[in-house]
Amino acid sequence: MKKSVFITGGSRGIGAACVKRFAEAGWNVAFTYKEQEDAASQLLKDAEALGDGLAVSIRVDLTPSASKDVYEGVAAAIKNAKTYFGIKAFDTVICNAGIGISNLITDMSAEEVEELIGINLTGSILTAKAALPDMLGEKSGNIIIMSSILGRRAGSCEAVYSASKAGLIGFGRSLAAEVGPSGIRVNVIAPGVIDTDMCANFDEETRKILRGETPLDRFGVAEDIAGMALFLSGDDASFITGQVIGIDGGFKI
16 A cells, blocks of 8 residues: 655745655655745646656645644644545654744844744644644654754844754653653654755855855755655654754754
């Protein structure tokens, strides 16, 4: 039976790279998107063309004010995708959806703080919560949480973003201890500077500085992260859990 993966925030950047990499590897792939319907539709076609598995996209908004109960939305998406694939539980769930807002903490609105924490941290927690009961029933499964290098080191004008990403590290490691006895693995990926649209607005001077702080002297690409996610989902990683894996070109050295 084919393996199946559920990916939040799959329509762009790292999420889209994960969709393509897993599809190419023959997995059934379900991914969520928030607004980019055209991009999600094209990605769905790409995923179907890349592999021989099934693919489905589902609109889910993890913004705290988007609905009365964000948990119900992501839980429904997981349930619908399972039904579509005819499975009892996902083999891998990738909690990837996230946003970035850079500003001095004194200049951020309360709404921006709530949105950052709500989508980046709470959204991932609720996604894992929704997926876990089925995994626990099967006594198997793999959860991958996308954090950031800024969850491990300081970043000026990134206090709230860093807090959300550091929170994901704490959540992921603690969850690994909690569900490990049930055969479920949990790992955290902490990307460095990845050349996606989230850093497309950096001016050339900022890009030069960031490259200079990266020993490999380049930005990473989304495919670097997707490759690690696929590895962590495979048999060769069967004894890896509770880890925070930096894919950052040495940025944290």
